[in-house]
Amino acid sequence: MSETVKDTIKMVDIYIMGKRYTVPETLTIMDAMEYAGYQLKRGCGCRAGFCGACATVYRIAGDYELKVGLACQTKVEEGMYLAQIPFFPARKATYELEEIRPSVAHFAQLYPEVFRCLGCNSCTKVCPQDIDVMQYIAYLQRGDFARAADISFDCLMCGLCVSRCPVNIVHYNAALVARRLYSRYIAKPDAFLAERAKAIEACELDAEIDELVKADKEKLQELYNNREIEK
Amino acid sequence: MAYTPQLKELMKKVEETRASRVGEEYPRMSPEERREVLQKFHPDYIEDGFREIKVGIDKGIRMTNEMADVFESYSRLRGVEIDFKAEPDYDVDVLIIGGGGAGASAALKAHEAGANVLLTTKLRFGDANTMMAQGGIQAADKENDTPAIHYLDVVGGGRLENIPELARALVMDAPLVIKWLEDLGTMFDKNEGGTMITSHGGGTSRKRMHAARDYTGAEIMRTLRDEVYNKGINVVEFSPAVEILLDQQGRAGGAVLYNLETEQYLMARAKTVIIATGGSGRLHYRGFPTSNHYGATADGLIIGYRAGAKTIYTDSIQYHPTGGAFPPQLLGLLVTEKTRGLGAQPLNINGEQFVYHLETRDVESSAIIRECEERSLGVPLPTGITAVWLDSPLIEKIHGEGTIERQLPAMLRQFQRFDVDIRKVPMLIYPTLHYQNGGLLIDDQAHTSVENLYVAGEAAGGIHGTNRLMGNSLLDILVFGRRAGMGAAAKSKEISAPEGLNLDHVASYHRELEEAEAADDRVGPILLPHYTHR
Numbered sequence: 001m002s003e004t005v006k007d008t009i010k011m012v013d014i015y016i017m018g019k020r021y022t023v024p025e026t027l028t029i030m031d032a033m034e035y036a037g038y039q040l041k042r043g044c045g046c047r048a049g050f051c052g053a054c055a056t057v058y059r060i061a062g063d064y065e066l067k068v069g070l071a072c073q074t075k076v077e078e079g080m081y082l083a084q085i086p087f088f089p090a091r092k093a094t095y096e097l098e099e100i101r102p103s104v105a106h107f108a109q110l111y112p113e114v115f116r117c118l119g120c121n122s123c124t125k126v127c128p129q130d131i132d133v134m135q136y137i138a139y140l141q142r143g144d145f146a147r148a149a150d151i152s153f154d155c156l157m158c159g160l161c162v163s164r165c166p167v168n169i170v171h172y173n174a175a176l177v178a179r180r181l182y183s184r185y186i187a188k189p190d191a192f193l194a195e196r197a198k199a200i201e202a203c204e205l206d207a208e209i210d211e212l213v214k215a216d217k218e219k220l221q222e223l224y225n226n227r228e229i230e231k
Numbered sequence: 232m233a234y235t236p237q238l239k240e241l242m243k244k245v246e247e248t249r250a251s252r253v254g255e256e257y258p259r260m261s262p263e264e265r266r267e268v269l270q271k272f273h274p275d276y277i278e279d280g281f282r283e284i285k286v287g288i289d290k291g292i293r294m295t296n297e298m299a300d301v302f303e304s305y306s307r308l309r310g311v312e313i314d315f316k317a318e319p320d321y322d323v324d325v326l327i328i329g330g331g332g333a334g335a336s337a338a339l340k341a342h343e344a345g346a347n348v349l350l351t352t353k354l355r356f357g358d359a360n361t362m363m364a365q366g367g368i369q370a371a372d373k374e375n376d377t378p379a380i381h382y383l384d385v386v387g388g389g390r391l392e393n394i395p396e397l398a399r400a401l402v403m404d405a406p407l408v409i410k411w412l413e414d415l416g417t418m419f420d421k422n423e424g425g426t427m428i429t430s431h432g433g434g435t436s437r438k439r440m441h442a443a444r445d446y447t448g449a450e451i452m453r454t455l456r457d458e459v460y461n462k463g464i465n466v467v468e469f470s471p472a473v474e475i476l477l478d479q480q481g482r483a484g485g486a487v488l489y490n491l492e493t494e495q496y497l498m499a500r501a502k503t504v505i506i507a508t509g510g511s512g513r514l515h516y517r518g519f520p521t522s523n524h525y526g527a528t529a530d531g532l533i534i535g536y537r538a539g540a541k542t543i544y545t546d547s548i549q550y551h552p553t554g555g556a557f558p559p560q561l562l563g564l565l566v567t568e569k570t571r572g573l574g575a576q577p578l579n580i581n582g583e584q585f586v587y588h589l590e591t592r593d594v595e596s597s598a599i600i601r602e603c604e605e606r607s608l609g610v611p612l613p614t615g616i617t618a619v620w621l622d623s624p625l626i627e628k629i630h631g632e633g634t635i636e637r638q639l640p641a642m643l644r645q646f647q648r649f650d651v652d653i654r655k656v657p658m659l660i661y662p663t664l665h666y667q668n669g670g671l672l673i674d675d676q677a678h679t680s681v682e683n684l685y686v687a688g689e690a691a692g693g694i695h696g697t698n699r700l701m702g703n704s705l706l707d708i709l710v711f712g713r714r715a716g717m718g719a720a721a722k723s724k725e726i727s728a729p730e731g732l733n734l735d736h737v738a739s740y741h742r743e744l745e746e747a748e749a750a751d752d753r754v755g756p757i758l759l760p761h762y763t764h765r
Contacts, residue, residue: 028560034762041469041491041759045358046524048564049645050449053358073648075560094461097416129644149418153444154640157453176457179450180416188425189413193372197410200378200403208379209403212386213395224387225262229436230375 012078015061029056029071029082042086049073052158055128058082068160070128088159090170095177102181104143111174114140116167123161123171129154133161133171140174148175149182233558233650235613238659244582245620245657252576252584253628259587265594272597272604274550275697280517281546285747286740287536288680294545297514301529302536303744304755306737307473308487311496315732319485319500323349323465324723325716326485326499328472328531329507331359332448332705333688333712335455337505338464340716346723348464349499351488353471353508353526353758357456360509360524360689361708364448365567365641366432367440368709369702370405373429376437378402385703388434388591389696392544396675397694401703404710409441412709417454418443430572432701434591440702445567445641448705470497471530471758475504475538475684476732483538483684484729489758500732502723503683505715506531507708510667510689513760516548519664520563530756531690535671537740540679540686544669547697552577552595554663556618558649563663566642568592568701570621570658573638574629578620578657579608585619593698596662603661610659618661623653666704668697677715683726685719687711 012025014032021036030044045053054071061079071084093110100106108115114137123133132151139148152175161171199205212220234242260268270276283291284302294302325341327334330352338350350356371381381402386393409427413419420428420442429438443450459466472486476498485500508531512523521527536542553570555561571577571588577595579585579602586598599619603609609617623642626634635643635654646653670692677685688708695703744750 026559031560031762037763039759039761039763040525041354044525045354046360046363048363048522049648050446050641051355051358051362051524053355073645075649092457092460094463096461097458153418153450154446154644156449176453179418180454180457182416183418184414184416187418187421188423190372190409190421190425190427192374193406193410193413193427196372196406200406205378205403208377209382209399212379212382213399217391220383220386220391221262224383224391227380227383227387227436230431230438 012076014076015081017083023076025076027076029069029074029076030054032076033071043071043084047072050156052156055085055158055160056082057085068126068128070158073128085159085163088163090159090162090173092170092173097180097184100181102143102145102185107140107143107177110177111170113167113169114174117141117169118167120166122164122166126160126164128158128160129156131155136175137169137171140178145178145182146186148178152178234656241580241610242656244580245578245622248582249622249625249628252625257576257584257587260590260594268597268601269593272600273593274517275547285749286743288539289542292542292545295516295548297516298511298529298545300753301514301533301755301757303749304533304753305741305744305750306537307489307754308496308734308737309741309754313487313496313498313734317498320497321349321499322728323347323499323501325503325505325719326351326501327505327507328486329509329688330356330466330468331507331509331688331708332361332452332455333708334507335452335459336709336712337507337687337716337719338459339455339462340713341720342462342464344717344720346720349467349501350459350464351467351470351472351499353469353491353530355468356466357452358524358526359452360527361448361452361705363522363524363565364705365445365565366569366572367442367447367702368409368705369432369435369439369700370409370441370706371402371437371439372406372409372427373437373439376439378405380437381405381439384434384436384700386696388700389698392696394693397673400675400714401694401707401710404713405706408706408709408713412451412454415454415458418450420444430569431589432568432572433589433595434700440572442569445569445639451705472534473756474734474737475534476734477538477736478729479731479733481539482682482729484732500728502726502728503685503719505685505687505719506535506671506690507686507688507712508690512664516664519550520554521664522551522554522563522565523664525760528757528760530758531686532670533755535679535684535686535690537737538684539681539736540684541672542669543672543692544697547668548664549592549666549668549699550596550662551665552592552599552662553621553660556616556661557612557614557659558651559614560649561645564645565663565665566621566658566660567639570623570626570639570642573626573634575621575623575626577660578622580610581608591698591700599662612659616661618659620657621660622657624655624657627654666699668692668695668699673711676718677711678718683722685715687715
């Protein structure tokens, strides 16, 4: 950050695990923790909103509501009291994908708690990705794996939904099974892909590639410069 | 921080020219023009950013100063007593260091081959650049495409400096990898009939980019991770390897791990070892911001190098042309190449396109740097840097409204979080440090110059020459992860558990450092970047 910015930037007071720190208001929660002096070990991953490592719970002074966000994707605010959730001991069912099918019966054996959903909607309200979590739980109960896969797709598995569920559903792991079941058994396999894989394994494409592997740089450059490009 | 009034004023130029740019094909550079822009503006060609290192098997090799600082460093184990006679804390067939896509695929293949596997990783399993790869994965699995055509794109894009056997392995395994992922239930974008929907990336001559919306890497990573857990493979998190252990014959036989929380050192004995620790963007070469994961600090490079593994192209770094430049919270964030794949054009302060939007990454980046530096036609930002526009609203003009929400949901969400709606306003971008083209040298079975030591993923070098194409890194980590896993498992069956493990190679590396007066007091690997108190 350049000096000109520093001079004009507003500072805010935040509270990390109860201690007060004064930080520039342009920072994300993650940057603010580092600005305050933390070297992060847990609770920090991709720093770009893809990995779900930095789920954070916070409250603004004077407000009763508990809010959540990803530390790398949420800006600090004046009077923010915050703590990260570095680890959540959620259950994951293990299974052999080849031995199960997209059926309610199979699914219920893996995640029976899904059927205990009370409909409180806490999971949806807490999701930093704005996924309609309770809706995909409803799809899972009905065995609609295609819809569950579709609307759960942007899940980062940060675990905030699990932390708020009164009946201990592990939403993100249940959704992952749904996506794998959908992709393996409901979406059709790519027919030409299978054909191509067989041809490679049978060494049918070796001759063409080996000619290029042996070619000198001059020849390759010429082929490259004149290659046909699909529109 | 949404766009300032000044930026909104400048944005009008982009809006004025937009209609005339729809369907307008900006000319691609000739080979001569490409060479010129690279030599004048690509950071790889700027001499004072580099030095030759004074120690180790490749003494005299050129690398960026920041990487050289890591290579010319003392072990974290200097002054630490390791009891080699004690029972090792872990005793396995195959030790995999790193929990990204390469490590996970190696673990699955080694386990499948019957090996007892330990996967150890610095942060959480899956905290890796794999998780962040948005745009896609290449494979020649269409009727108008073949691995040979893919090969030509790979080596042409790589400035013909690729190791031919490695590039061959990459393109030939590609359809096998996609099939493997499909069978594992990875949710690729497909049409109703099951055919993969594919598109172009920078430097591709066929539409062979497979995607899972713009969470391609995340979708692959969570599928592989789920499968590793399903198979009951032992995974240890928050425990980076800090040194490779060798036996008396100089063969790899395990590693010393460091428990980040208890700060204890642990011994892992293994018949074969796979380094899959990824890249090094968090070393911030030449002060560039990076799109890389928090843990990308070149750990595997230095511990592999101290153990005697040879390197290749350590001076070749990829700057991704489209890193976020504004709002400041998004500095360095990767704006997926798919954005340009869908038609978004880079524009200067006058709203004019200055480079074809799908040149290879090195050329595109250099052209953006030229526009801002030599031509002074960049957009000045309130944060003191300059950038260029990337006209994302053009995508909706070309492909129809709703395209961005459907095809780029992650991008849309990330900018929206900071009050920028990329459907309506163009993005501001500048090249970001993205990828380490070089690394430890491997053969086509992912084996290094040290016996029983394998490398897979970004830590390996030579596959992409000195410039990697989009969609070939997700491919590379899986191709060589699988090969390393299979090779390491097969080898572990032929040999017995290593005896006489030691760190003599580290002691002799230290002696070299002292003789060359090269290390000051630096210690490596650094494991975590230092961002405190800036």
